Amino acid sequence: MERLLNIDRQWIFLVVVVVMLVGAIAQPLIPMPISSESRQLYDVVGAVPERGAVIVAMDYGPASKDELDAMSVAVLHHAFARNLRVLGICFDQQGVSNAERLIMDVAADSNRRDGDDFVFLGFQSDMTAAILGMGTSIKDVFPEVMVDGESRTTAELPVMRGLEKLEDIALSVQMTGSKDYEKWINYGNARTGLTLATGATGAIVTGLYPYLSSGQVSGLLRSTRGAADYERLVLDAHPGLERSAGRKMSVQFLAHIMLLVFIALANVGGLLGRRTAAEDDPA
Amino acid sequence: MIRRTSLGGLIAALLVLLPLAVQAQEASVTTWIVEGEAWVFIGILVMGGLAAVGIFYAKAGHTISARAMPAVEAAEDGIGRAVEMGRPVVFVPGVQGITKAGTIAGLSILRLVAEKCAEVGARLIVPCRDTIVTSIARETVEDAYKQAGRHEEYRSEDVFFISRRQLAYTAGVNGVLEREHPATVFLQGEFSAESLIFGETGNRAGAMLIAGTDKETQLPFFITTCDHTLIGEELYAAGAAISKDVLTLGSLRGVDLARLVVGAIIVLGIVLEIARLGWIRTMLGG
């Protein structure tokens, strides 16, 4: 069976692991300015009045945990610290268990009570139908929820008092690694005027800037960099949040320098005529 | 044929709707049409209408040709190169199944490449990741050799299935590129993150690389590692032009017409904005 690691690639793999290990242990601290998209997200969460209702939609599976968990925890910590009512949601088939664990853990750390200060509404099997349905009635989309281990009717919960539909929700923050942010924009913001903010993986964040410019999205976290900036902002006002994205940024610093060196080598090597390509006129 | 299907579609839709509409009378909400969304309705009619115009124009038999694309033109000299160097051509039809638009377009491009290989007698290797795609690819390549009158040169073992598992397929194609030292490699279809290896290994083997994919996250890597790349809709257009897919070409014509409207709205809108006349702005909901 074929190998992906021939001789050349083996030493490259070694260099990558060593560089990242050094970064993780040495934790070189690099002062970077706070990205303005992260500050916008911090401000939009900060603008929600006390006891205002915020949806935290952790729409991602395990593949994006390392990149998005830090954002989910920071947003939850910020919302609970500001005594907001939090509705947890996860539309990713493989992320519901993780999302539930995150909201329960952060709520416990901020001693918020299940059913009174927050509730994990959970999962629904069609995202478009769910968001459209929530535009009219949230309890119809999530008729039953688990509160302290028992199944309860959503409408009776104290946290849901006055929260009939999306118009009653002050802000919805979605963490995602796929293009499904479009569904919150198409069926949440466009249909009901719901204020949106998005914590995005680097793989999809570039496509969100037009929505930030048009105001359809009011805040954006740009992968681990955005998460680290947001952590710093939240920590200034509400201590007790672990700097998990911040720690990864130290490793990113060395890893990015390593990659630039490799690209330089490839182009310097190219100039030395290792493989001169035919000149092509641009497409 | 389309007359009956679309007519049937619309009649059925009305049959479904009439009783529902009547029963809706008693619903508590008063107004029938919500104001404020009128422009959205007009937008749907105009843009949808243009798309329909393109489709009916194509269905009515008018020929629609896709514009010239360097990646498709480069295929010819890429295959010529393979014959000169006496090395094979490798065609990778993407990592997805037949339901994906990218895979369908990739297989159409395979037909063009197979025909050219058959004409000049270049050896064509097609490693596949999906059993259905494999059988379609075999049919396409064999058909091309038959039409070029060189059916005896067709080698069915050169169009083969590696594995349904994505990583195993990636390693398999990687092995083919390293072993066969192809002169030219085609990467046409829908690819995912680890397909980045194909560009690297192909580059390493000194091959000419002609790629095409609709996956935006994969395009940056193909553009930097390959000589030519079909970007997004260019892949669909190239595939449809080769396979003379009237429906796709008609849709592309309709969308091109709609692009003119989009361009006009932007230019006109800005002119009016500067002239302090906000008609277009209010239309767009500003």
Next chain:
Amino acid sequence: MSTSIGVWVAALLTLAMFSFLYRENPVYRVAEHILVGVASGYTVLLMYYRVFIPVVWNGIAHPKGVESFFWTFLFTVLALLFLAPFVPRIGWLARIPAAIAVGYAAGQELIAAVQARLFPQLLDTVTAFDGASGAPAVIDALLIVVGTLSVVFYFTMTFRRTPVLNGVARVGVVFLMIGFGAVFGNMVISRFTLLIGRIEFLFGDWIHLIPS
């Protein structure tokens, strides 16, 4: 070294997956098949507890009203047609619920294409110059308008390439390459984060080499 069984299991499974880099081997295939099995189990349990019971079972067993009982029952019967392919000759019936789902999505996407994509993005382009005071802001607005137009017209497929369209396409290519460069740049920090996370787990939580 960690003393928790769970961390050890997770670490060994992680190494099993990474072993594919060296060569496909039985340990890797075991890990891959465990993943397939657990993922399927996860989906079945999720759909059963969080969708089937609250929506279907409770929708029929104790419905809110006669009307909601009727709708739930109707859609459950239609949904059962997804299983038709397991019965010879009536396999095509699965197309009925599929058609309803496809039509539902197409209808909503058609509305959203105009209401949530075209109109707001065109509005923001048309008003690009409104707040622009001072040279940098005007230049930015100009770049945005020219960039948007050139990319929209780069992808015209069925118009013959007149000199004007060729010129626009050439401008479009310049913008597209810068755009894909940005995608590339943000892709790097995203993919690196995943490997960093695994290294933090293996050398931090498992081997305690990294201070967590």
Next chain:
Amino acid sequence: MRTRIPLALAAGMVVLMVLAFFSPKLKATYESPINNGLFIFMAFAVVPAIVSLIRLHVARIRRKHPDSIYSGIALSALFATLFCGLIIDKHAFNGPSFRWIVTFIFEPLQQAVFAFLAFFIVSAAYRAFRARTLEATLLLFAAVIVMIGNAILPLPGPSGPAELWLLTVPSMAVQRGIILGVALGIIAQSVRILLGLERGFVGRG
């Protein structure tokens, strides 16, 4: 009959959805039953995939296929997960034993699969990311700016950080052009479904 009815149903749904958007009366009557219907559909749509997976692996075992040991592992992993979810944590979805499987088996495996993509980028960078064509040069130039701005050091740009300017002006214009193009493509597809010409979900015959 086999294709006419599905095509007509899909066309009817498109019309109903557009009318419901514009008519609050129609919307109020049909929105919640149809949304609920979609939830039911998507729950049942998963069943065929699971059943065919089980049939595939059972068939492999019965045919003594060389990979049958792996099929045995896949099936036992599936039933062990179901056993934990249905029997051990009897009432709830996210019970303790199921959570253990997810935390220490499922999530680490899924995360490991994508982890070595970073490594592929580095090996490709060293061997293939050459500025050979004009396009590749422009692309690499923009990529380097974003990379430096993201994690190395703050690069000054025209109005604030360089990578932020790049992401909010030229790159934003490109993504907006793509959004507008995709929107038109979606409209064309919905029109094809409305006219009963989109055979994708119906298959051939």
